[in-house]
Amino acid sequence: MRSKAPPLLPVLRSQLQGLVLYEVLTSDEGWTAAELARALDEPESSVHRETRRLLAAGLLTSTQVGRAAVLRSNDTNPVTEPLRQMLIISFGPRKVLRIALNDVAGIDRAYIFGSWAARFVGLPGPAPGDIDLLIVGSPARGAVDLALDGLEARLRREIHVTFVSAKAWSEASDPFVRNVRDNAFVPLDVVDDGI
Numbered sequence: 001m002r003s004k005a006p007p008l009l010p011v012l013r014s015q016l017q018g019l020v021l022y023e024v025l026t027s028d029e030g031w032t033a034a035e036l037a038r039a040l041d042e043p044e045s046s047v048h049r050e051t052r053r054l055l056a057a058g059l060l061t062s063t064q065v066g067r068a069a070v071l072r073s074n075d076t077n078p079v080t081e082p083l084r085q086m087l088i089i090s091f092g093p094r095k096v097l098r099i100a101l102n103d104v105a106g107i108d109r110a111y112i113f114g115s116w117a118a119r120f121v122g123l124p125g126p127a128p129g130d131i132d133l134l135i136v137g138s139p140a141r142g143a144v145d146l147a148l149d150g151l152e153a154r155l156r157r158e159i160h161v162t163f164v165s166a167k168a169w170s171e172a173s174d175p176f177v178r179n180v181r182d183n184a185f186v187p188l189d190v191v192d193d194g195i
Contacts, residue, residue: 007119008127009090015122016042020050022091024060025084030070059083089156093131094120096155098188100147106139108166110188111180116157118184130158134180136169 006015019040024031033051037044051071054060058077062069073080088096093116101110111117114132118125135144144161152159168174172181 004122006090007122007124008116009086014050016040016046017050017054018087018091020047021054021059021083022087022095024054024071025073025080025087026092026095027072030063030065030072032068032070034068036071088154091120093155093157094186094188096151097131097133097148097159098190100151101135101144101188101190104139104143104147104190106137106143107135107190108137109169110135110190111185112188113180113183113185117186120186121184123184128157130160131155133159133161134185135161135163137166139163 004014006012006018009018012018012021019042020036023036023039031039033048034044036042036051037047040047051060055062055071058074059080060071061074062071064070073084075081093112097110097112101107111134112120112131113134114130115125115128116131119128133148141163144163148159148161162176164174164177168177172178
């Protein structure tokens with residue numbers, strides 16, 4: 001079965017290709033195909049096939065470390081930097097926002113919803129013009145604003161934040177919450193350590 005081009009960046013051959021490229025091209029550390037498969041929750045055989053294609057295309061390099069091949073971005077390829085920027089804009093919001101919000105106390109959950117989430121899960125439509133972020137819990141709004149400072153420029157999209165209480169999210173009696181839950185949304189796996 002042939003995979004479809006990802007709606008977030010349809011110049012790529014598949015969502016998996018985009019996710020592999022995003023992880024490798026935005027990392028200072030190298031990745032093995034097995035590590036990528038675990039991180040992306042994808043079959044190792046599929047990730048191996050994709051990394052072989054990317055190595056053959058000259059977008060990645062491989063260094064043998066013991067029995068493992070460590071993959072890194074090929075920064076001598078002139079398309080690497082522009083491609084990296086496209087990947088950050090297209091696939092980056094999930095990871096960038098998770099990392100930014102991870103240290104904000106009081107967040108029970110965080111989700112991206114709206115058009116970016118719909119394109120991320122494969123629903124067709126126009127390119128998202130913004131990122132809709134839902135914060136569940138009771139964080140200080142100033143702390144959230146501070147955590148998100150500068151990310152709109154990096155992601156090249158406005159970030160619209162909506163706050164709801166944990167009770168409102170769990171009860172889902174509010175029409176807005178029901179609408180978010182009934183449509184595409186992407187969890188950010190933010191952890192409040194209570195620190």
